[in-house]
Amino acid sequence: MAYQALYRQWRPATFSDMVGQELVVTALRNQVQQGRIAHAYLFTGSRGTGKTSAAKILARAVNCQHPVNGDPCGECESCRRMQGDASFDVLEYDAASNSRVEDMRQILETTQYPPQYGKYKVYIIDEVHMLSDNAFNALLKTLEEPPEHMIFVLATTEPQKVLATILSRCQRYDFGRIPAQKIAGRLRQAVEMEHREATDGALMNIAVAAEGGMRDALSILDMCLGYGEKVDEALVRRVLGTSGREFLFRFSEALIEEDAAAVFSLIDQLMREGREPAVFAREMARHLRAMLMAHYCPGELAELLELTPEDAQSYIGQASGVSDTRLMSMIDLMMSVEPKLRLSSSPRVALETAALHACLRTGEEDTTALRERIETLEKQLAGLREELHSGALTVSPGAARPEKKERAPEVQTPKAAPAPMPKDLQQVWKGAMEIVKRKNPGLFGMLSSGSLMEAADDCFVWGVKDESFFFSLDHVNRPEHREQIEEALSETAGRPCHFTVQLPETQKKATATEADTLRGLRETFGADRVMVQEE
Numbered sequence: 001m002a003y004q005a006l007y008r009q010w011r012p013a014t015f016s017d018m019v020g021q022e023l024v025v026t027a028l029r030n031q032v033q034q035g036r037i038a039h040a041y042l043f044t045g046s047r048g049t050g051k052t053s054a055a056k057i058l059a060r061a062v063n064c065q066h067p068v069n070g071d072p073c074g075e076c077e078s079c080r081r082m083q084g085d086a087s088f089d090v091l092e093y094d095a096a097s098n099s100r101v102e103d104m105r106q107i108l109e110t111t112q113y114p115p116q117y118g119k120y121k122v123y124i125i126d127e128v129h130m131l132s133d134n135a136f137n138a139l140l141k142t143l144e145e146p147p148e149h150m151i152f153v154l155a156t157t158e159p160q161k162v163l164a165t166i167l168s169r170c171q172r173y174d175f176g177r178i179p180a181q182k183i184a185g186r187l188r189q190a191v192e193m194e195h196r197e198a199t200d201g202a203l204m205n206i207a208v209a210a211e212g213g214m215r216d217a218l219s220i221l222d223m224c225l226g227y228g229e230k231v232d233e234a235l236v237r238r239v240l241g242t243s244g245r246e247f248l249f250r251f252s253e254a255l256i257e258e259d260a261a262a263v264f265s266l267i268d269q270l271m272r273e274g275r276e277p278a279v280f281a282r283e284m285a286r287h288l289r290a291m292l293m294a295h296y297c298p299g300e301l302a303e304l305l306e307l308t309p310e311d312a313q314s315y316i317g318q319a320s321g322v323s324d325t326r327l328m329s330m331i332d333l334m335m336s337v338e339p340k341l342r343l344s345s346s347p348r349v350a351l352e353t354a355a356l357h358a359c360l361r362t363g364e365e366d367t368t369a370l371r372e373r374i375e376t377l378e379k380q381l382a383g384l385r386e387e388l389h390s391g392a393l394t395v396s397p398g399a400a401r402p403e404k405k406e407r408a409p410e411v412q413t414p415k416a417a418p419a420p421m422p423k424d425l426q427q428v429w430k431g432a433m434e435i436v437k438r439k440n441p442g443l444f445g446m447l448s449s450g451s452l453m454e455a456a457d458d459c460f461v462w463g464v465k466d467e468s469f470f471f472s473l474d475h476v477n478r479p480e481h482r483e484q485i486e487e488a489l490s491e492t493a494g495r496p497c498h499f500t501v502q503l504p505e506t507q508k509k510a511t512a513t514e515a516d517t518l519r520g521l522r523e524t525f526g527a528d529r530v531m532v533q534e535e
């Protein structure tokens, strides 16, 4: 017998064989039992969750001569014909390759002929969202007045792209991601049927990597079995390589544990498998962000990030071993290195450096800030020296800051001057973030997807580096949220502070905020001569 891929061999033959999707299966089975068959169904859900399998079982069940509890019997003439895929009564179309209206007309023309053997002709249209508008409209005409013997099953991963007029004529069933535990159970059956050996951990790793899709899980298992060895965790890792979520977990584990050797070896593996460092840095930033979210909304994590409960649990587990300030600085490092990786002539070195910074935290933040300050001072010194040499600047005894004097004819001393601004603005920001975190964890979560872009005097500018976090911008930019952040900053600094959000280039010009104006004034007239009075 020719070799058949596992997912074909293991395609469920009855509703009872289907793993997961209990709600959908019960509803369809009841319809068959009670003879209440609809003319049009829409099956939605991510890839490999059983949409096409369910459609095929439905086609067999409605035509079966002796259905058993709504399942096809598998023995009658109709069932036997359909099992061999030799029936003209079930037709499967891939809308991706038959997307034109001409293709659709051809398909629909055949609907006028009655079924050859069974009661119904079943048309399964896969990836139906790929149809052109004209093709949709042609389909709609048939759905408006379907022939008595016709059943359409439309399957799609993207229901939002299907015309509303089509949706309203279909019975809709949503196929959820299959829990990893259930996938692993089915993988165990497959391994036993093949008379092979596999560890539970290995099967669970495959199930998790498949992200809720049975077909992907069986394909990965198939590849593992192809090695002819016992299927254990090491083999699954080899087969999945660096592309699975498991690799991201291993990488973040190395960062958290400050295991520099592991970081180097994982990056080595990444490069040997030809992965793009920039893409990896981006994935890593998202992975770390998921862990940050796990700190604040563990209950809703699965729903927010569309994870299986098991995956969500893995994030929550790993996140419990690391502080959110550390996670934030790791996210920062990964996001700031990503654009550099695209341009760098040695992306590997750049990635290793960023990863090591994320990994070895001892005093790292302090020294970076210090180094930056020393660099600024050195530049200022060099500039002064040059001015001195050229004679542009003269120092007279008794005048500490001669250049100021020329520009300051009169200095108004306010009656109650606010306390001086603390020198370490990063420290003020951190303190304020602690307050926001306590008072409004949701807002803190949003702030964590971006970072402090600029801080000068008492103005703080926050922004996001990645356009996929633009939703946080809107949230943080709400007046009541900006106010909360300003309050926290003022409380930390011991004097009034200003907070503003850095908008993407496109919006920037349209909205100059108060703080932008203030910054401009200060640049023009000098910081000590512009004072803001709160009304």
Ligand SMILES: [Zn+2]
Pocket (backbone or CB within 6 Å): 063, 064, 065, 066, 067, 072, 073, 074, 075, 076, 077, 078, 079
């Ligand atoms: Zn039958």
